[in-house]
Amino acid sequence: MLERLLGDVSPDVAKILDGALSGRELTRDDALRLLATQGPDLHALCRTADVARSDDNGDDVSFVVNRNINFTNVCYVGCTFCGFSRHRDDPDAYDRTMEEIIAKATDAISRGATEVCIQGGIDPRKDHTHYHEILTSLKAVHPDLHIHAFSPEEIDFAHKKSGMELRELLTWYKDAGLGTIPGTAAEILSDDVREAISHQKLRTDRWVEIVTAAHEVGLRSSATIMYGHIERPEHVATHLELLRDLQKRTGGFTEFVPLGFIYERNHLGKSLEAPGPSAADDLRIIALARLFLRPLITNVQMSWVKMGPKLSQVALTAGANDFGGTLMEESISRESGADHGENLPPEEIRRLIRGMGRTPIERNTTYGVLRRFDDPALDPPSLEPESGPEISGPRRFREAEAGTRLRIASSPSR
Numbered sequence: 001m002l003e004r005l006l007g008d009v010s011p012d013v014a015k016i017l018d019g020a021l022s023g024r025e026l027t028r029d030d031a032l033r034l035l036a037t038q039g040p041d042l043h044a045l046c047r048t049a050d051v052a053r054s055d056d057n058g059d060d061v062s063f064v065v066n067r068n069i070n071f072t073n074v075c076y077v078g079c080t081f082c083g084f085s086r087h088r089d090d091p092d093a094y095d096r097t098m099e100e101i102i103a104k105a106t107d108a109i110s111r112g113a114t115e116v117c118i119q120g121g122i123d124p125r126k127d128h129t130h131y132h133e134i135l136t137s138l139k140a141v142h143p144d145l146h147i148h149a150f151s152p153e154e155i156d157f158a159h160k161k162s163g164m165e166l167r168e169l170l171t172w173y174k175d176a177g178l179g180t181i182p183g184t185a186a187e188i189l190s191d192d193v194r195e196a197i198s199h200q201k202l203r204t205d206r207w208v209e210i211v212t213a214a215h216e217v218g219l220r221s222s223a224t225i226m227y228g229h230i231e232r233p234e235h236v237a238t239h240l241e242l243l244r245d246l247q248k249r250t251g252g253f254t255e256f257v258p259l260g261f262i263y264e265r266n267h268l269g270k271s272l273e274a275p276g277p278s279a280a281d282d283l284r285i286i287a288l289a290r291l292f293l294r295p296l297i298t299n300v301q302m303s304w305v306k307m308g309p310k311l312s313q314v315a316l317t318a319g320a321n322d323f324g325g326t327l328m329e330e331s332i333s334r335e336s337g338a339d340h341g342e343n344l345p346p347e348e349i350r351r352l353i354r355g356m357g358r359t360p361i362e363r364n365t366t367y368g369v370l371r372r373f374d375d376p377a378l379d380p381p382s383l384e385p386e387s388g389p390e391i392s393g394p395r396r397f398r399e400a401e402a403g404t405r406l407r408i409a410s411s412p413s414r
C-alpha cells in the first residue's frame with residue numbers, strides 16, 4: 001500500500017523532494033514546481049517537509065507568550081488589503097497614550113508575557129520621536145520586557161521624518177530598548193504586486209535596505225509573506241529567494257511566518273474572484289518554506305489567527321515548528337475578517353501541540369528556550385535551566401542574546 005502511495009508521486013517532484021532531504025539547496029524552478037503540487041504530490045511535499053522539520057527541530061514545538069499592542073489605527077498609506085486603518089476623524093479611530101500602552105504591557109506581564117509586539121498605523125502627525133518615547137516609557141517601567149516593534153514601513157516613515165542616517169536611527173531605537181523588529185510590510189516583495197495592492201507603501205529595495213540595516217546593527221527580525229491574493233507562483237518564488245539571499249548575508253532572520261490573505265473586509269478582497277488561500281495553499285507554502293529556506297531559516301511559524309487552531313495543528317505535520325504567540329489582543333487580521341479570536345492562552349497552545357504528539361516549548365522572541373513542558377503531569381513545569389539550549393540562530397546573535405535570556409528566566413515577574 002505504501003509503495004502504491006509513493007508510486008503516485010510525479011518523478012520530477014520526487015526528485016526535488018529527495019534532493020531537499022539530502023541537503024541540496026532548492027532552486028527557483030524547484031519552488032515553482034512545488035507550488036504547483038496537488039493530490040499525491042502535495043501530500044508528498046507535506047510529508048517531506050515534516051521529515052525535514054523533524055531533522056531541523058526534533059519534536060519540540062515552540063511558542064511565545066506575548067501581547068500585540070497597536071498604538072494607533074490612524075493611517076494614510078491606503079493599502080487595499082487593510083481593514084484596520086482609519087482616518088483620524090473616524091469615530092472608531094484611536095491613539096493610545098503612553099499610560100495606556102504601559103498598562104497593556106503591565107497586564108501582559110501579569111499574564112506571563114515576555115514580549116510585546118508593537119505596531120501602528122502611519123499617522124503623519126507623529127514622527128520618529130514618538131516611537132522613541134514608546135520605547136523609553138516602556139523600558140523605564142519594564143526593563144526586562146522584550147520589545148518587538150516597528151515594521152519596515154514604520155522605520156521608513158520615522159527615518160524620513162528624522163533627518164538621521166538609517167543606521168543611526170536604528171541604533172538610537174536599539175539603545176532605547178528596541179529588541180527586534182517584525183519583518184512585516186513585506187507582503188509580496190515584487191514591485192509590480194506592491195504597486196497594485198499598496199502603491200504608497202515602501203518598495204522592495206527599501207524593505208531590503210531597512211531590514212539589512214537592522215540586522216547589521218544587531219536588531220534581528222522575523223520574515224513574512226502575505227499570500228493568496230493577486231500574486232502568482234513566480235512572485236512567491238522570488239520572495240523566498242530574496243529572503244534566503246538576505247539571510248545568507250546577515251543571518252538576522254529569526255523565523256519565517258507565512259500569512260494567508262484575509263479577504264472578508266477590505267477592498268482587495270472584494271475585488272478578487274477567489275476568496276483568499278485554501279487550506280491546501282496554506283499547507284503548501286509552509287511545506288515549501290521549510291524545504292526552500294533550510295538550513296538558513298529553520299523556524300517556520302504558522303499563523304493561528306489566519307488559519308485557526310485546527311488547521312494550525314495540521315500545519316505541524318507539514319513543516320511548521322512554531323505556534324507563534326498568545327497575542328492577547330489582535331486587531332489587524334480581525335478587522336479584515338479573521339474570526340479565530342485574538343487570544344490563545346498558553347495552556348490552550350500547549351494542549352493543541354500535545355494533541356499532535358509534540359512537546360511544547362515556551363521560547364523567547366529570539367528562540368531561546370525558557371521552559372520545556374516535557375511531561376503533561378508536571379504542567380506547569382519548573383523553569384528550564386538558564387543554560388538551556390537555543391533552537392537556532394547564528395552564533396554572533398546567540399552570544400549577544402544570552403544575557404537577555406538569563407534575565408528573563410530569572411525574572412520575579414515570571
Ligand code: SF4
Pocket residue numbers: 075076077078079082083084085120121122153198
Ligand atoms: S497595512 Fe499598515 S500601512 Fe497599510 S493601510 Fe493598514 S495600517 Fe496602514
